[in-house]
Amino acid sequence: MNLEILGILVLWTFLFGYVIVASVDFGAGFFNAYSVYSGKKHILTNIIQRYLSPVWEVTNVFLVFFFVGVVGFFPKTAFYYGTILLVPASISILLLAIRGSYYAFETYGSRGHKGYAFMYGLSGLFIPASLSIVLTISEGGFVSMVDGNPVLDYWALFSSPLTWSIVVLSLAAVLYISAVFLTWYAHKAKDTKATELMRKYALLWAFPTIVTAGGIIVELRFHNPEHYARILDLWWLFALSFLMFIGTVWLIWNRKNYGRAFGLLAGQFALAFYAYGFSHYPYLLYPHLTIYDGFTNKAMAISLVTAFIAGLCLLIPSLYLLLRLFLFDKKYVEGKSDYHP
C-alpha cells in the first residue's frame, strides 16, 4: 500500500467515526426537541443527557482531526476546498459553534430552557445538511477554474437534484443512526418507555434512509458516469451493506438484541462509506484534484503516519476507559449515581 492510500484511509476512518458519533449527537438533540414539543419530554431527556454529557467534546475532536489531517496529508486541498468552501464551511462553523456552546451553557449552567432545546435540536439537522454539501461538491461539475483560482457555481449547486438528495440522505441517516443507538442505550438503562419510543423512531427512519441512498446512486449515473461505473464495480459491497440493513431492521422489529442491531448498523454504514470512498478513488475533487497530485512530500507523510500511530497508542486506551466508565457502566447508564461536579 502506498502512502497516499494509507493517508486517505486514516482520514476516511476518522470521518466515519465522526459520522457515527455526531449522528447520534445530532439526532439525539432533535429527538429531545421533538419530545419537548410533543409533551414526551420526561421519557427521553434523561437518557439523552446521560449519554451526551461526558462525550460532546470528543465528538467535535473527530471533525477537527479530519480537517487538520486533510491539510497535512493533502496540502493542495487547502487551496481548492479552502477557496471554494468559504461560505458553506463558514455556515457550518457558525452552526457548530452555536450548538456546542449552548449545549454547554444549558447543561452546566441553567437546565431546562425550552427555546434553547428547539435551537439545539434544529441546528443539529442543519449541520449535517451543510456539511454534506462538501460531498456533493466533490462529485465535480460545480467548480470551474478562473484565472487559476477555483470558483464555485452556487446556482448549479443549489439547483441540482443531487445536492438535495444528499441533504435528505444526511438527515434521514442522522435520525436513523441516532434512533437505533438510543434504542439500545435506553434498553440498557432499563427504561422501557424510552426504548419503545426510540424503537418506533428507528423503524420510521429506516425506510427513507435506504430509499434516498439508492436514489443517489441512480442520480450519479447522470451526474458523474465515471464514478457511477466504479460504484457498479463494487456492487457486492453495497449489496452486503444492504443485507446488514435488513438485519438491523429485522432485529429491531422483533425487539431482539438491540446491541447487535446497532453493530449491524455500524457495519452497514461502514461498508457503504468505505465502498463509496473506494469508488471515489483517486479523486478528491472531480476532475481537478486526485490524491496523487495533492499529496504532501514523503518526509511529512512519514512523520504524520508515525505521529498518528503514536497518538493512537495514547488514545485507544483512553477512549476505552471513557466508554467503560460511561457507556458500559451499568450503574451510570441506569442513572443510579450522579457524579456531576
Add this chain to the structure above:
Amino acid sequence: MVNEEALFFSRILTELTLSFHIIYATIGVGIPLMIMIAQWVGIKKNDEHYILLARRWTRGFVITVAVGVVTGTAIGLQLSLLWPNFMELAGNVIALPLFMETFAFFFEAIFLGIYLYTWDRFENQRKHLLLLIPVAVGASFSAVFITMVNAFMNAPQGFELVDGQLVNVNPIVAMFNPAMPTKVAHVVVTAYMTSAFVLASIAAFRLLKGSNHIYHKKALSLTMKLGLIFSIAAAIIGDFSGKYLAEYQPEKLAAAEWHFETEGKAPLIMYGVLDDGEVKYAIKLPFALSVLAHNDPTAEVLGLDKFPEDEIPPLYIHYLFDIMVTIGVWMVVLSFVFWIGMKRRWPFIHKKWFRWLIVLGGPLSILAIEAGWWMAEVGRQPWVLRGLMRTADGATSSNHVDIMLVLFAGLYIVLAIGTIVILSRMFRKNPVERELEDRAAEKGGDPR
C-alpha cells in the same frame, strides 16, 4: 493577482477570531493547572475548602472550554478558508505539530469528560486527581504545538525552495526553529500567569462584595502566590524573547523600540508618541536596549535604517510592547507586595483599594496577552511566512469574506454575552457559603 478587498477582510476576520479565541485558550491552558494545584493542596492539608475551590473552578472551566473549543474549531477551518495559499505551503512543512495538536485536544477532551463525571466516585481522592493530569498536560501541549506553528511563521526553516518547488523538507527541523524555545515558553507561562490572576481577581471581588469567608481568603492567597511565580517567569522569558528578536527578527525589535538608527549603547525608549518621525515625551533608559538585545550595554543594535522601506512593520507596535511590559512589571510588583504583606501582616493589603487593584489584575493580564500577540503578529508584517511569503499572497481570492466577517462578529458577541451571563448566574445562584453548608449537611457533619 491579489484580491485587495478579500485580503483586507481576511485580515480583519483572522484578527477578530484569534483575538477572541486567545482569551478562552489562555484560560483553557492555565486553569487545569490551577485546579490541579488546589485539589492537591486540599488533599494534602485535608482541607475541604481547597477541594471545593477546585470543584467550583472546574464548573466555570467547562463553560470556557466549550467556547474555546468552538472558536478553536472556527480558527482551524478559517486558516484554510481565508489563507488557502499560505496553508498549502504551510501544510507541506509544518503540518506535523498542527496534527499533533489534535491529539493533545483529543487526550484532553476524553479525560475532561471523565474527570467531570467522577467527582466523589472514587474512595481515594488521589485517583480522581490523577485523572486531571492528562487534562492539564493535554491543554498545555495544545499551546506548545500551536505555538510551534506560529514560531515557524516567524522563523521558517526545514525546507528549501528551488524554482518555487519545495525540496528537502524536514518536519522536525521546521518544528524546532529558532523562535520556538522562547515563544513556546513565554506563551505557556503567560497563560499560567493570566489564569492565576483571573482567579485571584474573582476571589478579591467576592471579598469586596461582602463575603468575608475564609474560603475566598485562601483562594486569594493561593492564586496570588502562583501569580507571583509565573509573572516573574514571564518577565525573565520575555527578556529572552527580546534577545531572540535581536538575533533573528531585528526589524520587529527595532520597530517595537522605535530604534531608527543602528548604534551601540542603544537606549530603551519607553512610552512617548511618534510625531512626524520624531519621538516625543518618551522615557529613555540609557544602554537598556543593548542589554535587552545582547546582554551587553555597549553592543550594537540594528536599527530600521538597515531594512528596505517595504519590509518594515507598522510602528504602532511600540505602544503594544509598552502595554505588555508595563502590565508584566506591574503584576510582579503587585503580587510581590501582597506576598510580603501576608508574611509581615501589613494591614493595607486587606483594604478596599488594594483589593480593587487585584480585581483589576485579571483583566489587565488578558489585555497583556492581547497586546503581546498583536505586537508579535503585526510585527511580522508584511510577511505571513517571514522572508518567504507576503501576507497579501497568502489570502483567498473569494469574494464573500465581508459577509462572513459580519456573521462571525455576531457569533462572537453572542458567545461573549452567553459566557458572562452563564458564569455569573452559575456562581450567584449557588454561593460558597450555601454550598459548604449543603455539603456539610450531606455528610451529617457540623455546619459551622
